[in-house]
Amino acid sequence: MDIKFFEINNGDLRITFSNLGASVFSIYYLDDLMTLTPSNKKDYERTFIYHGKTIGRVANRIKGNLIRVDGEAFRLKNNEKKNTLHGGFEGLSTRLFDYEVRKEKNRDIVEFKYISRHGESGFPGTLSLVAKYTIENNEIRIDYFGKVEGKSTPLNLTNHLYFTLGDKNIDRLKLKIPSDDYIETDNELLPKRRYNLRMCLNFNRFRYISYFIDDEILQNSAAKGYDHFIFFRDNKLNDKVNLLSSKYRLDIDTDYEGVQIYSDNYEDGIKYMGTNDPIHRGIAIEPSLSLLNENILKIGEEYHHFITYKFSKNKE
Numbered sequence: 001m002d003i004k005f006f007e008i009n010n011g012d013l014r015i016t017f018s019n020l021g022a023s024v025f026s027i028y029y030l031d032d033l034m035t036l037t038p039s040n041k042k043d044y045e046r047t048f049i050y051h052g053k054t055i056g057r058v059a060n061r062i063k064g065n066l067i068r069v070d071g072e073a074f075r076l077k078n079n080e081k082k083n084t085l086h087g088g089f090e091g092l093s094t095r096l097f098d099y100e101v102r103k104e105k106n107r108d109i110v111e112f113k114y115i116s117r118h119g120e121s122g123f124p125g126t127l128s129l130v131a132k133y134t135i136e137n138n139e140i141r142i143d144y145f146g147k148v149e150g151k152s153t154p155l156n157l158t159n160h161l162y163f164t165l166g167d168k169n170i171d172r173l174k175l176k177i178p179s180d181d182y183i184e185t186d187n188e189l190l191p192k193r194r195y196n197l198r199m200c201l202n203f204n205r206f207r208y209i210s211y212f213i214d215d216e217i218l219q220n221s222a223a224k225g226y227d228h229f230i231f232f233r234d235n236k237l238n239d240k241v242n243l244l245s246s247k248y249r250l251d252i253d254t255d256y257e258g259v260q261i262y263s264d265n266y267e268d269g270i271k272y273m274g275t276n277d278p279i280h281r282g283i284a285i286e287p288s289l290s291l292l293n294e295n296i297l298k299i300g301e302e303y304h305h306f307i308t309y310k311f312s313k314n315k316e
Helices: none
Strands: 005-009 014-020 022-029 066-069 070-075 099-105 107-116 126-136 139-149 174-176 181-185 189-197 228-233 241-244 249-254 258-262 283-288 304-315
Touching: 014 126, 107 189, 241 283, 249 283
Parallel strands: none
Antiparallel strands: 005 014, 014 022, 066 070, 099 107, 107 126, 126 139, 139 304, 174 241, 181 189, 181 228, 228 258, 241 249, 249 304, 258 283
16 A cells, blocks of 8 residues: 545645555645645655544553553563553554545535454554544544544554644743643653643643743753643633644644643654744644543554544634
């Protein structure tokens, strides 16, 4: 199977998808680029470029190269020193998915399917995965479905889109996340404990992402900026995350318990559309489960979570 790129255009949104990682390569809203997107599609094939790709089996970092599931030990393929990041070198972001494109009334549907075999990247169980994108008007919805056979498996999926909302960096982007707690990490960015929000992580009201990015708490960490999991305060809220640029607004809803935010803190040698900046070119917003829990999918259970992205003009 070859890597494919294809476009859905409904007038409001123009989205380029790829079967590589069941991914969103780019999103245009009203002809403005909403995402941080490599200029060269060949660069998109690199394993460390997670932009818009489906992340798993487990999003974020797993300590060491050994996990235990149902009392049995499994050795993972680590790809970040001694740890496994975003599923490892054979994570879902590197896999080629089967896909189908269809219409349902006024909706465009892109449905990706993949079977991750037992032992892929070291994970137990054979996982059948569906990543279903539904596009209607100015909204994109992702539904993740998963079932496992043979053995139980840890599972925590997300999409790793970076957003710019038409800007060339994050300097003037404002973020809002209703929250009281976050996950404090160690010097390898591995989860330690749930802890009260620090001032530099408090986005309960709209605030420029760049305002506290040089705070010593952030700069003295391994992240050198934002790379933190923030718990939502109230899962009954319609919008869990809001992002503003001078022209546009993004509202994100999800049934996940929190969101990882990452402020593009490192140079990667890749050229991106619309910017020449080396870092802080976009903000990754990754709704997911907390790694303070094991998040084990048992045989006979179904994994199902959703994320929606709604774009509009900024009326503030």
